Amino acid sequence: MTTSTARRGRLIQVARSALVIFFAFPLLFMFVASFKPDAQxxxxxxxxxxxxPVGDVSLENYxxxxxRVPAARFLVNSVLVSAVTVVLGILINSMAAFALSRMRWRGRRVVLAAIIATLIVPFETFALPLVWWVNKLPWLEIHGFQLRLTExxxxxxxxxxxxxxxxAFSIYLFYQYFTSIxxxxxxxxxMDGAGWFGIYRRVVMPLSGPAIATVAILTFLPAWNSYLWPLMVVQSEELxxxxxxxQYFFQLNVSWGQIMAYASMITVPVLVLFVAFQRAFIGSIASAGVKG
Incomplete structure (x- = not known):
């Protein structure tokens, strides 16, 4: 029985190693190719x-x-947009989930069902109406020492x-985790005099580290990988x-080495984020699965 268990364990390890190699192969090829010229x-x-990394290896592609492109500016823009989206997303979605899971008020289940129902609506169906709406919304701008309302x-x-x-998914994930507290x-x-916001800030959120990490990753990824929406609403290169x-690399002369170098540069932040929060991410998913 012990021998059979050990053999099964080795087979599982081999299968896991094979899966790691299979999924890591494209990333490894991309990273290695980023140091080679197209001919190589x-x-x-x-x-x-x-x-x-053999042959004609250099940093020329980087x-x-x-x-070829203002890569540093693009990276700063994506870091800014993704970081602010993650911070605001954690705050807004967790507060909405707290109201749905801990507070008792009429119609909260209907509201939760309506929020979950929006998950089945693809972004492409309301992208154009959303462009029209954001083009009509007001915003306060600072000109000198004066505030001006613009449209x-x-x-x-x-x-x-x-x-x-x-x-909606972040709200539901927070909701599921909050109900387990x-x-x-x-x-x-x-009894100690805390109000609802005090309970949210001092009790619920400090116990929700895995959920926060999961929402951070799941919010960061679409924000970082966003392509269609910026293509529709952003015209200035500096934004x-x-x-x-x-798309800059597919204009005029296509350089695959530079494409691989650029792809490597924009993949590293995602890998770093996942490695930093992987334990909390896996713990949150596992706890949601056990509960669900």
């Missing part, structure tokens, strides 16, 4: 050299990226952030995110 990339495709959010940072702060903690806090920069 195509010459190595039929051999193991495709994933090995230098070419910054010569339209097109070609701004806020049009890339605010429409995506509230998210004992209500008795709320009652104890109320564009990193994904829009990909």
């Amino acid at each position: 990339i195509f010459a190595d495709l039929g051999s193991i050299k495709a994933i090995l 230098r070419g990226v910054f010569d 339209g959010w097109l070609d701004t940072y806020q049009v890339q952030i605010l429409p995506f702060v509230a998210n 004992p209500v008795e903690l709320d009652e104890a806090a109320r 564009r995110p990193v994904m829009i920069g990909i």
